[in-house]
Amino acid sequence: MTSTSLRSLGAKVVLASSSDEAQPPQNIIDGNTDTFWMSTGMFPQEFIIRLAESTGIDLVTIDSYNVKSLKIEKNTLDTFSDFQLVAETEFELTEGQLQSNAISLKGTTASHLRFIITSGYDHVVSVHRVSIQT
Amino acid sequence: MVKLRARCLLLGDAAVGKSALSQMFSSDGAHFHKNYSMTTGVELHTKCVNIPETTDSVELYIIDSAGKEIFLEFCEKMWGQPSVVCVLFDLTSQQSFDSCSQWMDRVRAHCRGMQVPGVLVGNKSDLSERREVQTTVAQEWAQSQGLDYQETSAKEMENCEAPFHSVARAFHALYQERRETIRNLHVLA
């Protein structure tokens, strides 16, 4: 894949509800599905991505494992407040391979994207890559 | 170094000593209450357990749930999705031991097919002259259910940490196993 990673576009993971030093949250936006962030037990779990600037987003693509229910929220501020729900979805179980799902955000403008994993197919879930189409 | 989080359900018949044991464990040997004060809902205790020979730890969110049947419906709503389970019985009450299989059935209904490590705990080991359940019998049943087995006395502060350390270690092992699985995924993909 030659698509540009979110990180190289200046995005950052600014919050994650779990952290194992071996799988840091920045792995979500490095554009590589071989590296991942993993939750460390219990739900909900969340992470927030700050984009370099307010951006209109058509599509979010998520590569993950064992994620069941996911909510995406966004805001257009510099801070972590006033998030609005923009998508709520359920992923299918894919045993032995990654889940890959694209979610349409219909061009909504966002400066932060917040991903809330409300349940999983197992005790822990992993997120390997989040990418966006503008 | 990683800090895991596990939701630990503490179940068993009324008066077997769930609250006594979780209080002893979570407050490092607070006073033991001789008088029975029935739990009527769920009580939450948290405690962090270090995993030996690692720099990892598991924060246990212990859900001490009422044993009396009339509170069950309400309590089950608070159980959520358990990570690990402790099922307690009173070593001086055969009946409380017999109930354990029913408690396990209830837990399984909440696990959505997930593997949930657990421990069977025979409490009140201090009342040895009134014992009704033999260690070997309890141990055998635990094994048949895939549970670890521990005997404790909340009153004498005897072995109170063992059940919680057992489930914390089991959850840590499960986490490591899952991490290996996920690491190997993209090799296949």
Ligand SMILES: Nc1nc2c(ncn2[C@@H]2O[C@H](COP(=O)(O)OP(=O)(O)OP(=O)(O)O)[C@@H](O)[C@H]2O)c(=O)[nH]1
């Ligand atoms: N001798 C002895 N008594 C105990 C022990 N643990 C608890 N008890 C007593 O047993 C009674 C019940 O203890 P609890 O901890 O309230 O029991 P519980 O399982 O939480 O009961 P519910 O909340 O009704 O489900 C109390 O009178 C305790 O003092 C023990 O290890 N040895």
Ligand SMILES: [Mg+2]
């Ligand atoms: Mg109680």
